[in-house]
Amino acid sequence: MLETSNLTIYYENAIAVNDVNIRVMEGEIVAIFGSNGAGKSTLLNSVSGLLQERARRELQRGGERITILGTIKFNGVDITHKPPWERIRMGIALCPERRRIFPEMTVYENLLSGAYLRKDKEGIKQDLEFVLEVFPSLKDRLGQIAGFLSGGEQQMLAIGRALMSNPKLLMLDEPLLGLAPIIQLDLLERIKKINIEKGTTILIAEQYVSPTINYIDRGYIMETGVITIEGTQRELLDNPQIKTAYLGV
Secondary structure (H helix, E strand, O other): OEEEEEEEEEEOOEEEEEEEEEEEOOOOEEEEEOOOOOOHHHHHHHHHOHHHHHHHHHHHHOOOOEEEEEEEEEOOEEOOOOOHHHHHHHOEEEEOOOOOOOOOOEHHHHHHHOOOOOOOHHHHHHHHHHHHHHOHHHHOOOOOEHHHOOHHHHHHHHHHHHHOOOOOEEEEEOOOOOOOHHHHHHHHHHHHHHHHHHOOEEEEEEOOHHHHHHHOOEEEEEEOOEEEEEEEHHHHHHOHHHHHHOOOO
8 A cells, every 4th residue: 555665855964764665555554663763753744745745845935955765655656746635635644743633623623624625525424423433532522622632532633633534544643642551552442443443554653662563463663764673563572672672571
């Protein structure tokens, strides 16, 4: 479904992503693990098209120079230079780091904003019902101002908003950030439910290897913009380097 080939990204003269090749097969849950500054968000933003749009705007106003090399393919189509809204229509959705909900809008308004490119009213209704089934705590708060939700509820809202675009590929950037361990586990269970019941392919960028690794099919380790290790869930769990550096074993 998704493939990056020799993807390299420069901010001015600094390399954020260096010759990265990843693939995500339909129906998988794939994780990109790495610490802060490893390049995970840059990679997801480039797949969503937000980075390309930022590079275009920076070029117009003479700001920071952003260079993007290599290719990104989605279902065999080269999307490297397509704008974000075309990628959304193709079935790519990004739930950004730190949620980025609209705090002064209601939960319901936030969810509907995720479907702003859609015209199929019945499909939107069905997806809203699915979101509220996966995240039932949102159902009782549809009229509540989103900024007053707890951190866990805001993360659920952000994921639900992304689901409202009816994506084939759902990308989650640091979904566990700032959440208590018990809330992290609960959220991962719900992400797995989305994958199984909706059939949505999921790409997660996360610094918390544990417990995320228990919910994935395959994963990559990213360090200073470079993919250093890749493998199936079992291969990663059995890797001595990952046990020592990321799992504390």
